[in-house]
Amino acid sequence: MRLRPAGDGDTELLDRLCRRSTTLPEEGLGYPRCDNARELLAExxxxxxxxxxxxxxIEDGAGTPIGLTGLLLDTTDGTCWAxxxxxxxxxxxxxxAEAALAALLLRAPRDPAPLNYVEDANTLLVQALRAQGWARxxxxxxxxxxxxxxxxxxxxxxxxxxxxxxxxAFDRLARLLASAHExxxxxxxxxxxxxxxxxxxxCRVALVEQDGQVAGCALWMYLGGTDFGRLEYVAVDPGFRRRGIGAALVVHVNADAHEAGARAMYLSLGSDNDTAARLYLRCGFAEKVRSTRFTAPSSPGRYPA
Known part of the structure; x- marks a missing residue:
């Protein structure tokens, strides 16, 4: 088995694998969730x-393309996704799956350690990750x-x-987001x-100000080349909670998505964050996928960061 860069001739394979990963829970990923090669390239x-x-x-020993893997590095967040x-x-x-993960880790950075979000029903990949030492x-x-x-x-x-x-309000927003999202x-x-x-x-940012203070804010973006966006952060100052400020921010984002001509907005949150989940449900969001995070073991770090 070997890994090689994806090229123009791989579009059909990428389309098929991406489509299966978003329609078949037993092959599903938590991130990236892309319906086709175009969305994956945009990501x-x-x-x-x-x-x-x-x-x-991924190619087998005979050079036959048999799969897809890779690493997405976000230098803003300092995060690497497998x-x-x-x-x-x-x-x-x-x-x-284990062989592909082992080959991928040879290209992975030491820091940040790659993360892998896997849909709970994808038991085959979960098994391979645990066998390769990824921490649940x-x-x-x-x-x-x-x-x-x-x-x-x-x-x-x-x-x-x-x-x-x-x-x-910029510095106050940075402080609020840093505090709320650690x-x-x-x-x-x-x-x-x-x-x-x-x-x-x-990214676009909106805020609510009350009594001369930043009461809350939201940060979202639209993924170029696609028809959807992502709500990345919502934060409300503890002194202004239970006043409907979070809901006002989410409604504003939803209205902006309508004006932008987006088909959908997505967000991710911890599965145990019931308070936030109830807010988003009230604002028109629906649960789509549950996944689990796995963190890679230490790697040789030969992949260019």
Missing amino acids: AAQFDNPADERLLV IGPLLDAAWRTPAY GSGSTEMEYLVPPDPPAAPAHPVRRLTGPRDP WPGEPGEHRRRLTAYVVEDG
Whole structure:
């Protein structure tokens, strides 16, 4: 078995494997969830990951393409995601999955350690990950909002858009997001992270201000080349909770998705975060997929970070 960069001639294989991973729970991934090769390429491009370096076709000893794997590196979050592996037809066995994972780890960075989100029903991949020493972690739930033909009603609180890194509320937003979502590092790093989200990744940010303070905010993005977006973060200051501010922010995001012509919005949250899940359900989201996070063991670190 060997891994090689994916090329134009692999589109049919990638389309088939991606489609199976989003329609068959027993082959499902928690991330990336892409219906076709176009969406997978858009996912890689969002984080400036060259497809010919990060998307890898698995070949058997005879050179036959039998699957897909790879690594997506997000330098803003400092996160590395492993893709699958996704294996085709008769090659979808624990032995081939373990061999592909072992080959992938030879290309993986030491830091950050790759993460692999696997749909709970994908027992074959779970078995292979555990056999290769990947550590099982917490559960994750993906939720979906299908954008209706008519826009939602206006939010219950006034919501305004962040104008950019020079917005007077920018530093307060960075502090709120860092506190609510446990961003590592010092305040200067939090500011740089939010700047990267807005300037480099094209994220949109909205906030609610009350009594001269930032009461809450939301950060979301649209994936270029696709018809959907992702709600990445919602944060409400503890002193302003239970006032409907979180709901107002989510409704604002949903209205923006309607205006942008998106088909759907997605978000992920911890499977034990019942409070947030209830908020999103009230705002029109529905649970779509449950998955589990696995973290790779230490690796030789030969993959270029």
